[in-house]
Amino acid sequence: MLENLPVVQGDPLWALLHQFNADTRTQKIDMLVGVYRDETGQTPVMQQVQKAELKLAKEAASKSYKMLSGNLEFNDHIAKFVLGNSPRLDEQCTIQTVGGSGALRVLADLIATLSPDAVVWNTEPGYLNHRPIMEGAGLTVSPFRWQHNGGILDIETCFEDLADAKEGDILILHGSCHNPSGVDPLIEQWQQFIDFCIAKKVVPLIDIAYQGFGVGPEEDAAGLRLFAEQVDLMLVATSCSKNMGLYCERTGAAMVLTSDKAQHQSLRTLLERITRANYSMPPNHGSAVASLLFNDPEAWLDELAVCRNRINDLRIALGQLLSEMDADESLQAVTRQKGMFSMLPLTAEQMMALREKHAIYGMLNGRINIAGLKQEQVNYLANALIDVMK
Numbered sequence: 001m002l003e004n005l006p007v008v009q010g011d012p013l014w015a016l017l018h019q020f021n022a023d024t025r026t027q028k029i030d031m032l033v034g035v036y037r038d039e040t041g042q043t044p045v046m047q048q049v050q051k052a053e054l055k056l057a058k059e060a061a062s063k064s065y066k067m068l069s070g071n072l073e074f075n076d077h078i079a080k081f082v083l084g085n086s087p088r089l090d091e092q093c094t095i096q097t098v099g100g101s102g103a104l105r106v107l108a109d110l111i112a113t114l115s116p117d118a119v120v121w122n123t124e125p126g127y128l129n130h131r132p133i134m135e136g137a138g139l140t141v142s143p144f145r146w147q148h149n150g151g152i153l154d155i156e157t158c159f160e161d162l163a164d165a166k167e168g169d170i171l172i173l174h175g176s177c178h179n180p181s182g183v184d185p186l187i188e189q190w191q192q193f194i195d196f197c198i199a200k201k202v203v204p205l206i207d208i209a210y211q212g213f214g215v216g217p218e219e220d221a222a223g224l225r226l227f228a229e230q231v232d233l234m235l236v237a238t239s240c241s242k243n244m245g246l247y248c249e250r251t252g253a254a255m256v257l258t259s260d261k262a263q264h265q266s267l268r269t270l271l272e273r274i275t276r277a278n279y280s281m282p283p284n285h286g287s288a289v290a291s292l293l294f295n296d297p298e299a300w301l302d303e304l305a306v307c308r309n310r311i312n313d314l315r316i317a318l319g320q321l322l323s324e325m326d327a328d329e330s331l332q333a334v335t336r337q338k339g340m341f342s343m344l345p346l347t348a349e350q351m352m353a354l355r356e357k358h359a360i361y362g363m364l365n366g367r368i369n370i371a372g373l374k375q376e377q378v379n380y381l382a383n384a385l386i387d388v389m390k
């Protein structure tokens with residue numbers, strides 16, 4: 001068997017991380033990995049998570065198997081968190097998954113089972129794992145450009161590229177804090193995507209992995225909720241990795257919305273069959289923690305606001321400095337972008353120069369994680385950007 005083993009390229013991100021760790025320059029800045037960092041450079045466990053874990057450790061009575069759909073209480077909570085007080089809460093079928101990635105894979109398998117010829121339309125640039133997950137399930141993926149002018153999405157370009165989308169195709173949109181561009185649709189642009197999906201009978205798949213990292217948990221779900229008001233069938237992948245900092249606990253959910261309630265039981269059974277054949281059921285710990293946070297959310301939401309405000313303050317500080325330095329408008333757009341990521345308008349050579357001359361590590365395609373920055377480093381970064389763009 002192993003004589004057929006091909007040479008497989010490693011993930012460039014992890015190779016770069018090794019390079020960063022080996023870099024001995026004291027001023028080095030890691031803007032690579034997609035995790036939140038605080039002002040000390042740590043990815044802390046949220047206090048409310050720690051509190052919940054202590055409670056669970058004291059009270060947990062059994063480690064017996066849970067349901068195939070995972071933690072049912074968690075599923076109810078996360079559906080409410082995502083949909084708000086929508087009447088469509090009655091029309092969702094949600095299962096707990098192994099993080100947001102697991103949700104994407106379960107939904108991909110669902111699409112491949114029910115509609116194998118569907119083309120999945122995916123933003124370019126986009127989340128690095130969308131294509132492999134969809135293709136891993138046997139689906140065909142087509143890109144559409146996700147460009148911006150001064151931080152505002154160029155939606156005409158999107159629709160140019162989506163012109164060939166046909167009935168039954170899938171449109172992946174990021175619920176908020178688009179990875180990697182940080183460019184989210186304006187609410188009127190969300191409406192244009194809804195009109196497009198209705199007119200073309202295209203099924204939306206909203207991947208909302210950063211709810212609460214942009215403007216706030218409610219605001220960040222506004223586009224998704226507008227979709228839910230107007231489109232009957234929609235798919236949602238969500239994750240507690242970022243907004244609860246539960247990264248390694250692999251806590252997320254896959255949701256299908258349809259008003260045809262007669263189909264809910266079959267839908268749930270099919271979703272469960274998919275997970276059963278993959279990993280049986282998701283781990284419980286993260287969802288048990290998340291349920292405790294959802295039960296009494298105020299203190300957790302305050303902690304989440306601290307993360308969000310830190311990122312937004314960094315964006316404002318960097319944008320202001322770049323404006324004072326008369327930097328290119330395309331650079332100043334960082335202030336309008338949302339969430340942890342931005343795409344710098346730099347070539348691969350300029351990104352390399354940023355790394356080699358200034359010890360600032362971002363992806364070669366221009367993606368940086370703003371949360372990798374400390375306030376005291378903003379000046380250094382702004383000067384380095386001006387330098388490599390000269």
Ligand SMILES: Cc1ncc(COP(=O)(O)O)c(C=O)c1O
Nearest residue numbers: 034099100101127179209239241
């Ligand atoms: C857009 C997007 N979707 C999904 C995920 C997957 O999240 P998880 O770590 O919960 O699998 C990520 C993680 O970076 C992401 O950026």
